Amino acid sequence: xxxxxxxxxxDLNMILREQMLWFMLFxxxxxxxxxxxxxxxxxxxxxxxxxGYHSLILMLVTLQVVSSIGFVVASMLLDxxxxxxxxxxxxxxxxxxxxxxxxxxxxxxxxxxxxFSMLSAPGLExxxxxxxxxxxxxxxxxxxxxxLALATLSSNKVEGLAVYKGLxxxxxxxxxxxxxxxxxxxxxxxxxxxxxxHYVDTVLAGDAALKEMxxxxxxxxxxxxxxxxxxxxxxxx
Amino acid sequence: xxxxxxxxSVSNLSFTYAQSSKPAVDGISFEVPQGEIFGFLGPSxxxxxxxxxxxxxxxxxxxxxxxxxxxPLEEWDKSFYNHVGVGFELPNHFGKLTALENLQFxxxxxxxxxxxxxxxxxxxxxxxxxxxxxxxxSKGMKMRLNFVRAIMHNPDLLFFDEPTxxxxxxxxxxxxxxxxxxxxxxxxxxxxxxxxxxxxELCNRIAFIVEGKIALIDSPKALKLQYGxxxxxxxxxxxxxxxxxxxxxxxxxxxxxxxxxxxxxxQAIHTEExxxxxxxxxxxxxxxx
Numbered sequence: 001x002x003x004x005x006x007x008x009x010x011d012l013n014m015i016l017r018e019q020m021l022w023f024m025l026f027x028x029x030x031x032x033x034x035x036x037x038x039x040x041x042x043x044x045x046x047x048x049x050x051x052g053y054h055s056l057i058l059m060l061v062t063l064q065v066v067s068s069i070g071f072v073v074a075s076m077l078l079d080x081x082x083x084x085x086x087x088x089x090x091x092x093x094x095x096x097x098x099x100x101x102x103x104x105x106x107x108x109x110x111x112x113x114x115x116f117s118m119l120s121a122p123g124l125e126x127x128x129x130x131x132x133x134x135x136x137x138x139x140x141x142x143x144x145x146x147x148l149a150l151a152t153l154s155s156n157k158v159e160g161l162a163v164y165k166g167l168x169x170x171x172x173x174x175x176x177x178x179x180x181x182x183x184x185x186x187x188x189x190x191x192x193x194x195x196x197x198h199y200v201d202t203v204l205a206g207d208a209a210l211k212e213m214x215x216x217x218x219x220x221x222x223x224x225x226x227x228x229x230x231x232x233x234x235x236x237x
Numbered sequence: 238x239x240x241x242x243x244x245x246s247v248s249n250l251s252f253t254y255a256q257s258s259k260p261a262v263d264g265i266s267f268e269v270p271q272g273e274i275f276g277f278l279g280p281s282x283x284x285x286x287x288x289x290x291x292x293x294x295x296x297x298x299x300x301x302x303x304x305x306x307x308x309p310l311e312e313w314d315k316s317f318y319n320h321v322g323v324g325f326e327l328p329n330h331f332g333k334l335t336a337l338e339n340l341q342f343x344x345x346x347x348x349x350x351x352x353x354x355x356x357x358x359x360x361x362x363x364x365x366x367x368x369x370x371x372x373x374x375s376k377g378m379k380m381r382l383n384f385v386r387a388i389m390h391n392p393d394l395l396f397f398d399e400p401t402x403x404x405x406x407x408x409x410x411x412x413x414x415x416x417x418x419x420x421x422x423x424x425x426x427x428x429x430x431x432x433x434x435x436x437x438e439l440c441n442r443i444a445f446i447v448e449g450k451i452a453l454i455d456s457p458k459a460l461k462l463q464y465g466x467x468x469x470x471x472x473x474x475x476x477x478x479x480x481x482x483x484x485x486x487x488x489x490x491x492x493x494x495x496x497x498x499x500x501x502x503x504q505a506i507h508t509e510e511x512x513x514x515x516x517x518x519x520x521x522x523x524x525x526x
Contacts, residue, residue, distance in 0.1 A: 084329035
């Protein structure tokens with residue numbers, strides 16, 4: 001535990017020493033929180049049509065928060081790849097897999113805390129404690145996917161930023177399923193986030209959401225496994 | 238570790254990269270006993286780094302038998318790295334962490350006590366830079382940080398790849414003294430280099446590797462004597478600088494040699510033992526550089 005805390009403290013030092021990283025980790029989520037708690041209710045008063053999409057907007061904001069955390073961890077990994085630190089870590093007793101697991105877990109944990117807070121915003125009271133916790137975990141799973149996708153598909157942080165923009169758009173695409181009322185919407189289920197959005201939506205509608213939860217866990221696990229293997233192949237082969 | 242058991246034992250080691258049809262390492266065998274500095278010398282692409290990568294378990298898929306610290310390499314788990322220190326040829330640190338934080342970070346991964354980071358930094362002249370971020374270091378400073386990271390957990394077996402690369406003479410001396418200190422403490426050092434002077438000064442034994450094969454293994458002293466000429470060259474001043482060579486055999490009775498010593502202003506006397514560079518070229522027919 002002491003070692004973990006030391007590692008986390010040094011990670012925090014690394015983040016605080018780079019403007020883009022602390023901006024993405026602290027300022028972006030803070031702005032999103034402000035938007036969810038202050039701007040959205042105000043907008044809904046002026047444009048009542050938005051009220052019908054309150055929960056969807058909150059979910060999309062939550063996605064932005066968790067993906068920005070994923071971006072921060074990806075940036076750190078890209079730096080570490082450039083600096084050959086990952087090679088050095090392969091000659092440590094802990095092993096690079098454990099280190100990557102630690103890095104991804106820290107990001108997931110933070111994303112979980114942030115998304116739990118976001119899902120506690122007014123308008124999502126219908127979720128209840130257990131479902132909120134589950135939804136927070138499912139949303140948080142997007143963080144390591146973002147991290148691995150960026151760290152695998154980009155050669156450096158500048159490229160990472162470009163890929164992040166593209167990925168953010170892809171993460172938003174499943175929202176389109178709420179406007180498609182045919183079987184075609186299931187095609188968007190290829191993006192794991194689809195199942196998370198529909199899990200929350202189904203719970204809020206008061207229905208059983210076991211299918212959505214299983215699909216969400218399954219698609220996230222599959223994406224994570226594939227991306228982890230791809231990342232290791234790209235970096236170490 | 239039992240003194241009778243070699244720390245490194247390699248038998249018929251071969252390795253071919255997936256994208257190549259020619260082996261990078263081709264049936265090499267050698268042993269390194271405890272407390273020895275073993276130099277692995279060869280030009281770029283000879284197979285030095287590949288061999289080292291196999292020995293430190295970064296490359297799989299080799300053929301042959303390897304035993305490290307008395308145990309087959311494939312039977313070691315991650316605890317292997319508690320006993321082994323690796324100093325890479327290129328710096329690899331967290332650029333945004335300070336030198337001290339880097340050592341604390343890496344040190345936290347070991348399951349055995351690590352040396353006091355500030356004390357280690359002081360040994361390589363980096364104590365006053367302990368609070369500076371590694372990205373602000375020069376290459377030489379990064380190499381020194383690499384070095385102390387390799388020894389911080391007091392490993393029994395050390396691998397260094399060009400440890401004095403990018404260092405000025407004062408700091409190269411510091412690093413070489415620390416390597417010798419490790420040997421004196423009973424540690425075993427596997428040194429990969431193409432710097433003959435370092436190998437000559439540090440190594441108990443050296444191996445020349447060319448095109449994946451070991452061409453020769455012996456102590457630098459024995460090699461220099463074996464491949465050198467048993468002659469003495471005298472430089473003296475007699476109006477202008479003159480040079481004369483004499484056979485070493487019977488030098489004490491050589492009247493011309495003794496006359497020069499007695500009557501001339503001698504500037505220098507050299508024995509004509511071979512340099513490791515000369516021997517390498519002679520044995521392999523290729524140059525190191």
